[in-house]
């Protein structure tokens with residue numbers, strides 16, 4: 035796949051800012067795009083000349099940046115062929131020594147599987163499976179068992195839901211992509227939280243919609259601004275329950291007063307991850323027209339790849355028509371197992387929530403000790419801290435962090451136009467010792483950055 039110079043320029047955002055030579059800043063930013071998966075492996079980059087023009091910089095700067103990436107294994111070049119994105123075969127030397135030096139991945143916010151509970155659910159699902167054998171197995175709405183189980187899950191939370199208002203998808207991301215393809219046309223405007231879940235940005239960009247960001251500040255959502263943006267948007271996409279990345283939860287009063295003029299997709303993927311308060315009511319209690327999407331990826335396990343859309347049967351019919359072009363349904367065994375897990379009420383397990391709470395507290399404590407300048411609000415739920423540095427160093431820090439044995443998601447991933455350069459998202463889904471170690475390494479990277487290190491010349495060993 036060829037990535038055009040304009041797309042690369044847009045992804046790079048404000049790469050010119052910051053200390054050090056321009057070519058190093060450029061190679062750091064490009065390296066971060068590779069590590070973040072935004073420049074896919076195997077894709078080809080624009081020529082030096084095209085990228086230099088798109089970035090209004092010199093060809094020498096782009097050439098030097100590309101050479102650095104080739105040297106460090108992030109680009110492959112062949113005669114007369116364009117530079118192709120790759121990953122280094124071996125970790126850099128500073129990461130190879132020591133037994134405790136494997137990179138700690140803080141870029142993913144997803145908990146591990148509850149092993150015994152999953153084993154039991156799959157064993158029970160296999161016993162139920164034969165009753166599906168006489169049918170063809172293509173259930174484009176999902177199996178009756180799971181649609182009923184999801185409908186009961188809403189019902190238990192106070193929102194009556196007939197099973198024909200549920201369509202099962204392969205995760206909430208799939209649900210969002212199907213809705214985007216069904217409801218949006220190129221150049222339509224989509225109201226989004228800012229910051230927001232990064233793959234939502236890619237989803238809307240892929241259908242060539244324009245983004246209309248409304249700030250989610252530390253004080254939360256501004257309903258007046260949401261109403262104003264809702265008047266010009268074709269669609270709104272909000273994450274009111276333990277918002278990714280901030281962990282904020284929209285207060286009931288705001289939910290009650292919100293009446294957007296455009297169709298509104300409410301992402302409730304995080305709703306069961308209530309740590310210091312009760313789970314919020316389903317949003318559609320307050321906004322009956324809301325199109326809700328949900329998932330068991332965060333509350334049970336991402337590997338199940340089960341999510342859903344709750345909407346009117348007529349909208350679900352349209353979504354189904356869209357779905358024909360991409361996939362023909364969700365695997366039956368996973369659906370049966372998830373129905374069992376939902377019927378057993380396994381989405382809010384006290385032990386798991388307690389573990390997340392203590393991991394969150396350990397992470398906050400480690401940040402207080404090792405990165406005392408970082409401002410770290412305490413979220414009441416979700417899986418992540420959204421921390422703020424005094425300086426705009428997020429992308430540069432994310433670029434050099436792997437050399438110190440830790441990967442993080444830089445703030446600009448969660449916004450558009452290069453915003454959130456002072457923020458990083460830190461998940462608390464890993465065991466406590468790994469979280470403490472990761473923050474120690476991040477602090478080393480931050481100190482090196484202050485001394486002027488860049489990703490291409492990272493000096494320090496991993497402790």
Ligand SMILES: Cc1ncc(COP(=O)(O)O)c(C=O)c1O
Pocket residue numbers: 143204205206207208231273278301303304328329330331336340341
């Ligand atoms: C807000 C939000 N929505 C959707 C998703 C995707 O969920 P799934 O794994 O069910 O596709 C995520 C995953 O991180 C998320 O944070």
